[in-house]
Amino acid sequence: MISQGNPIRSEADLAGAFAAIERLSETAVDDLRRMVAVDTSFPPGAGYDAFADLMEQLAAPLALDCERVVVPEELWRAPGAYGPRTNVIARRNSGRPVLGLYFHVDTVPPAPGWISDPLQLAREGDRLFGLGAADMKGSITATLLALRAARQTGLTLAYDPMLLLCTDEEAGLYPGVRYLAEQGRLEGHILNFNGSAMPRIWAGCFGLFTLTVRVRGKAAHAGEQRSAGANAIEAALPILNAIAGLKPVIAQRTSRLPPPPQAAGPLAASLDISAIHGGQCGGQIPSQLEILLCRRYAPEEDFAAARSEIETVIRQAAAGLDPDIILTGHLMPTADPGGPHWPRWQRALSAGFGYAPDDFARWGASGCSDFGWVQQATGMQEVLLTGLGKPDSHIHAPGEATTLTDIVALAKSVLAYLSAEFCPELSPEHTTP
Numbered sequence: 001m002i003s004q005g006n007p008i009r010s011e012a013d014l015a016g017a018f019a020a021i022e023r024l025s026e027t028a029v030d031d032l033r034r035m036v037a038v039d040t041s042f043p044p045g046a047g048y049d050a051f052a053d054l055m056e057q058l059a060a061p062l063a064l065d066c067e068r069v070v071v072p073e074e075l076w077r078a079p080g081a082y083g084p085r086t087n088v089i090a091r092r093n094s095g096r097p098v099l100g101l102y103f104h105v106d107t108v109p110p111a112p113g114w115i116s117d118p119l120q121l122a123r124e125g126d127r128l129f130g131l132g133a134a135d136m137k138g139s140i141t142a143t144l145l146a147l148r149a150a151r152q153t154g155l156t157l158a159y160d161p162m163l164l165l166c167t168d169e170e171a172g173l174y175p176g177v178r179y180l181a182e183q184g185r186l187e188g189h190i191l192n193f194n195g196s197a198m199p200r201i202w203a204g205c206f207g208l209f210t211l212t213v214r215v216r217g218k219a220a221h222a223g224e225q226r227s228a229g230a231n232a233i234e235a236a237l238p239i240l241n242a243i244a245g246l247k248p249v250i251a252q253r254t255s256r257l258p259p260p261p262q263a264a265g266p267l268a269a270s271l272d273i274s275a276i277h278g279g280q281c282g283g284q285i286p287s288q289l290e291i292l293l294c295r296r297y298a299p300e301e302d303f304a305a306a307r308s309e310i311e312t313v314i315r316q317a318a319a320g321l322d323p324d325i326i327l328t329g330h331l332m333p334t335a336d337p338g339g340p341h342w343p344r345w346q347r348a349l350s351a352g353f354g355y356a357p358d359d360f361a362r363w364g365a366s367g368c369s370d371f372g373w374v375q376q377a378t379g380m381q382e383v384l385l386t387g388l389g390k391p392d393s394h395i396h397a398p399g400e401a402t403t404l405t406d407i408v409a410l411a412k413s414v415l416a417y418l419s420a421e422f423c424p425e426l427s428p429e430h431t432t433p
Contacts, residue, residue, distance in 0.1 A: 017415055043109070055105075068087065107137075129401045135395040181373060206267070206365065233286050239291070253268060257363075352416060
């Protein structure tokens with residue numbers, strides 16, 4: 001067995017480190033198995049402390065210093081969310097320029113339809129199934145694999161890695177990376193793993209916000225005291241119909257962001273009824289209904305206007321019900337994240353995945369990121385992007401999966417970019433002695 005701790009300095013070049021990644025690849029599967037087993041689904045986001053414990057265990061043999069940063073509850077408190085918002089910064093500090101490696105550690109809750117236990121990693125040959133396997137716990141394992149290989153071989157790094165393991169990206173009200181940015185905790189430039197394992201140049205993305213609409217009635221015995229009750233679900237039907245009527249109006253609004261190559265048309269705004277909760281049993285008139293709305297808005301749209309439009313439609317349809325309308329999540333759009341480090345990152349992706357220069361295309365997404373908050377708080381425009389998403393990854397759906405092949409390829413890409421010997425002429429920080 002190869003030690004994961006003390007460095008072995010017999011292969012101090014990138015080719016040797018790539019070979020070490022291949023030899024150590026099964027350690028990534030073991031790491032992913034442990035990560036998937038920790039339930040970090042949001043909502044509610046109750047597993048962040050347990051995941052921080054695991055990250056500190058995995059970072060210790062890599063000589064990374066760990067620090068926990070907890071987001072104050074008054075910033076993120078919203079219906080359905082509970083538990084400490086514990087972020088972890090794991091870093092090496094040798095005085096070299098810093099590369100921030102950003103991950104969100106939360107997943108969506110498992111959807112009905114999983115054949116296997118979503119919190120137990122399943123393997124079929126090269127394919128690895130589990131909640132968060134592609135989005136984005138697999139990316140964490142790839143980065144740990146890269147750093148493990150660098151330490152094994154004594155590879156010289158051009159950048160000090162700073163892992164940012166953050167909370168509440170899945171439509172949270174106050175994502176952890178936003179708090180880190182506003183507290184001045186981000187350094188250098190950042191590689192964001194909330195993307196795809198494809199030859200993509202990121203052009204930015206939409207914003208997203210969620211609203212919880214709470215309609216109140218009055219509980220009573222459904223058979224004997226009907227006159228004493230008020231059915232919250234039936235009272236909310238006009239609101240649901242009004243939202244359904246607004247949905248196609250919003251869908252007509254398109255963005256100038258370049259769409260993905262596989263898209264059938266321009267990227268469009270959307271409004272969805274994402275969840276409904278109300279009622280308890282057949283013998284009781286339901287006293288409350290909660291409706292969760294998800295609005296994706298283009299960079300060209302104004303958040304305040306988009307929110308006001310929905311609230312106005314709801315109140316007009318509510319017929320004196322006076323529903324509560326609560327903002328429960330918000331990710332603002334990410335502006336064009338291009339910058340001087342992208343050419344080197346494209347070269348690194350090619351080194352790991354085998355892409356040709358002509359394979360790369362620039363596109364945006366109606367999916368969202370928490371880096372709009374980072375851009376706003378820090379003035380940092382450039383954000384590199386990668387990840388493990390592919391069309392067959394089933395992200396946010398039953399059977400979410402990645403492959404060990406892609407984890408190894410991503411690890412090689414990350415290690416190439418970190419390496420001092422890799423394309424130094426493309427590094428903006430490089431200076432000739």
